[in-house]
Amino acid sequence: MAFVCNAIWTVKPGSEEIVREALESLSPATRTEPGNIYYQSYVDPEVPNVFRIFEVYKDADAFAAHGQYDHFKEHALGKAIPELETRVRELYETLDY
Template identity: 55%
Template sequence: MAYVVSATWTVQPGKEDVVRDAIEKLTPPSRQEPGNLFYQAYQDPAEPSVFRLFEIYQDEEAYAAHGASEHFAEYGLGQAIPVLADRERAFYETIG
């Protein structure tokens, strides 16, 4: 079973470019992580302050490694998350 993460980041007004830049920098190294199977961010055209991230990892440990990575510390924790108005995450396991 793979470990699935669905995140919704709602950005403070006027900070959309900060988060978009962080995601663009965070995506390539996240996709290269050994335990990453899929990593894709989306921005809602109807609500430009809402970003969604859909991630699939080999297991929960691989997701924990992502959260402990240097690139997540720099671009996620250091750049994007400080300008969020809200952050929601949901966790799942694949079937079959």
Template identity: 45%
Template sequence: MDRMTQHYIAVATYTAKPDATEQVALLLPQLAAASRAEEGNISYSVARDLEHPNVFTIVEVYQDADAFTAHRESAHFASIGKMQIIPLLESRVVVGYEGDGVIA
């Protein structure tokens, strides 16, 4: 039977510097794979804007805000996200949401 559950959603928009777009495109799947393995992660997807290929949208779903905080404090986020990806960005916007959904 399906049940409703509360969760935390983060939507991040990363705009890469023009000369770093392809490097960001290669690093984001690494960050996504490591993040999907986190205990509190429900899903993590990365999309690239078709009209502006240097813009990436990341949609992350966690069991709760604490799980998202743990993600931001993880070793892989520090090494891949903070040290490699973020310096290559022109801008980074992260918005958090509380939501509910159905788990089958």
């Protein structure tokens, strides 16, 4: 079974560009992680302060490792997350049938 995270980041007013730039660096770096299967950030143009990130990892350990990489610490923890009003993470496991 794969491990899935659906993250929803609601950004403080005026910080949208900071978060967008952080995701521009974080997304491609995350895709190089050995346990990452899929990582895609997206935004509704009608609601530009809410970013969503759909993440799939080979297992929960790979997801946990994601938070330990330098690119996550720099771009997510160091730049994007301080600019958020709320951060929601919905966690799932895939069904292999």
